[in-house]
Structure formats: structure tokens, C-alpha cells
Amino acid sequence: MYDINHLYEATSVEHAVQLRVEQPQAKIISGGSDILISIRAGDLAGCDLISLYGLDQLRGVSLDHDGTLRIGSLTSFTQLEEDGLIREHIPVLAESAGTVGGPQIRNIGTVGGNTCNGVTSADTAGTLLAHDAIMELTGSQGVRLVPLTEFYLGAKQVDLAPDEIATAILIRPDHYRGYFGAFFKYAMRDAMDIATSSCSVNVKLSPDKKTIEDARISYGVAGPVPLRTRTAEEAVRGKPVSMDTIEAFAAGALEDVNPRTSWRATREFRLHIQGELARRCLVESIRRAGGNV
Numbered sequence: 086m087y088d089i090n091h092l093y094e095a096t097s098v099e100h101a102v103q104l105r106v107e108q109p110q111a112k113i114i115s116g117g118s119d120i121l122i123s124i125r126a127g128d129l130a131g132c133d134l135i136s137l138y139g140l141d142q143l144r145g146v147s148l149d150h151d152g153t154l155r156i157g158s159l160t161s162f163t164q165l166e167e168d169g170l171i172r173e174h175i176p177v178l179a180e181s182a183g184t185v186g187g188p189q190i191r192n193i194g195t196v197g198g199n200t201c202n203g204v205t206s207a208d209t210a211g212t213l214l215a216h217d218a219i220m221e222l223t224g225s226q227g228v229r230l231v232p233l234t235e236f237y238l239g240a241k242q243v244d245l246a247p248d249e250i251a252t253a254i255l256i257r258p259d260h261y262r263g264y265f266g267a268f269f270k271y272a273m274r275d276a277m278d279i280a281t282s283s284c285s286v287n288v289k290l291s292p293d294k295k296t297i298e299d300a301r302i303s304y305g306v307a308g309p310v311p312l313r314t315r316t317a318e319e320a321v322r323g324k325p326v327s328m329d330t331i332e333a334f335a336a337g338a339l340e341d342v343n344p345r346t347s348w349r350a351t352r353e354f355r356l357h358i359q360g361e362l363a364r365r366c367l368v369e370s371i372r373r374a375g376g377n378v
């Protein structure tokens with residue numbers, strides 16, 4: 086059923102890196118929910134695989150001494166959804182993980198796979214992007230940190246060297262403390278569907294809750310890779326919490342997105358829902374931050 090030539094099973098991060106150097110033709114497999122589909126479809130038939138699945142040290146979420154949230158690359162969507170630190174500090178990330186596929190996919194699929202696949206519809210990628218997440222990559226020369234905003238090079242292309250694996254995703258305290266977020270995924274049905282488009286927003290309000298001190302927004306399926314729309318962010322920074330500000334946010338977002346027509350939806354339809362997603366996510370983020378519109 087699965088045409089796999091050889092499976093190398095990594096027993097440690099060092100061993101995984103060594104296997105990457107010794108077997109440059111081999112593909113990494115974590116949960117396998119993307120790569121096994123490609124093998125079965127014949128696109129990667131006969132390939133060699135390096136499995137990270139046994140690396141339990143890459144599973145789970147922890148808090149570094151400086152308050153940085155460290156999400157192990159093998160953390161599954163279910164773990165992300167249920168994790169106490171994520172629910173306390175970035176509940177919107179738990180919510181976005183909860184929209185992936187169905188329970189079986191959420192149990193097996195990993196956040197490392199959801200970012201390293203370079204796919205624009207990846208549901209956790211947008212929320213990570215909107216929190217200025219950093220990819221921790223480990224290779225033969227040691228650890229390299231790459232902001233997620235720079236990790237995406239093009240459709241299904243990421244900045245991962247041939248000897249590297251993703252070991253963690255980091256979110257610094259100044260990128261989540263004081264921020265409140267909302268995520269909406271527009272799909273044809275509520276489960277087991279890839280996003281027609283998705284949007285993740287988070288805001289920081291002034292102490293009196295009347296001014297937007299900072300806002301960040303990202304989209305899935307608004308271009309070849311998950312993307313931030315900086316025009317929207319700049320349009321509302323320092324502005325009063327009001328309907329005019331929300332409209333300026335949506336208008337700014339539409340200046341930066343560039344969706345395409347596919348069998349799922351036309352470009353025009355995606356543009357329509359992307360404006361609406363910006364509005365809804367911002368209103369909900371403001372509400373969660375204690376503001377009123």
C-alpha cells in the first residue's frame with residue numbers, strides 16, 4: 086500500500102541530523118499525515134524516510150526561563166489544543182489547532198509538519214505567524230533561529246537546510262503577553278476540510294481599553310504561503326477602538342492579500358471573505374481584550 090524503500094528511525098536529535106547528512110535523499114516524516122498521502126498517491130513512491138516519530142523530547146510545550154514559550158516540533162494538534170500553557174497564554178493557538186481535520190488527524194499531525202510543509206492553508210501557521218513565532222532548526226552546525234515570517238520561501242518551500250530538522254517553535258513573551266486573539270477558518274464544512282481562507286488576529290489595547298496599541302493579522306490561502314498584512318496592522322496602530330478603525334483594518338488587509346481562483350473558490354469570493362474575516366477577528370480580539378465596539 087505504501088511504496089517506501091527504507092525507513093531510518095532517529096533515536097535522538099543528533100542521530101536525526103546524522104541521518105540527514107548520511108542520507109540526503111531521504112525525506113523527514115513526523116506524523117506522516119501529509120507525506121504518507123504523497124507516497125500513496127505515487128508522488129514520492131519508493132522514497133527513503135527518516136522518522137522523527139520516536140523523539141519524545143520534541144513533544145510538548147514548556148516555558149523557558151525568560152518567558153519564551155517553546156513548542157516542540159513533534160507536538161500534535163491535540164496536545165496543542167489541550168496544553169495548559171497554550172490555553173493560558175495563547176488560547177487562540179489552541180483554537181486554531183482544534184480546527185484541523187478530524188480527531189485522528191489532530192492526534193497524529195504535528196505542528197512541525199504544519200509549518201515545514203510550507204502550505205498556505207496550514208491552520209496553525211497563521212496564528213504562529215501572527216505571534217512572530219521563530220523556528221528553531223537544528224543541523225550539523227548547531228541551532229539556527231529563523232523568524233517564521235522569513236521561513237516561507239515560496240509555495241511549499243521553506244528555509245530548511247538539507248542537514249536540518251525543525252526542533253521547536255518559539256514565541257517570545259513580548260509577542261504574546263498582553264495580546265488577545267481570535268481565529269476564523271472559512272471552509273465548506275466544519276470538520277475534515279481545508280480552509281477556503283483563514284485569518285488570525287491579535288491585539289493589545291491601552292489600559293483604558295479605548296486605543297489599539299498594537300494589532301497583528303495573518304491569513305491562510307491569501308497567497309502562496311501564510312502571510313501577514315502589514316498595511317492593516319499599520320492602519321490601526323495607535324487608533325481608537327471604533328467601527329472606523331475596524332473598516333480601515335479590513336481595507337488595509339485587502340491591499341496586501343493576493344488570493345487565487347481554485348476549484349474551492351474564486352479570487353473574488355476569497356477577497357470578499359478575507360475582508361469579512363479581518364473585521365470579525367478584530368472585533369472578537371477587541372472583545373476578548375476587554376474592549377467594546
Ligand SMILES: Cc1cc2nc3c(=O)[nH]c(=O)nc-3n(C[C@H](O)[C@H](O)[C@H](O)COP(=O)(O)OP(=O)(O)OC[C@H]3O[C@@H](n4cnc5c(N)ncnc54)[C@H](O)[C@@H]3O)c2cc1C
Pocket residue numbers: 112113114115116117118119120121122137158159184185186187190193194195196197198199200201202206207208209245249250251252277278279280
Ligand atoms: C484527512 C486530512 C485532513 C487534513 N486537514 C487539515 C486541516 O484541516 N488543516 C491543516 O492545516 N492541515 C490538514 N491536514 C494536513 C496535515 O495534517 C498537516 O499539514 C500536518 O500538520 C502535517 O504534520 P505531520 O507531522 O503529519 O507531517 P508529515 O506528513 O510527517 O510531514 C509533512 C512535511 O513536513 C516535513 N517535516 C515534518 N516534520 C518536520 C520537522 N520536524 N523538521 C523538518 N521537516 C519536517 C516533512 O518532511 C514533510 O515535507 C490534513 C491531512 C489529512 C490527511
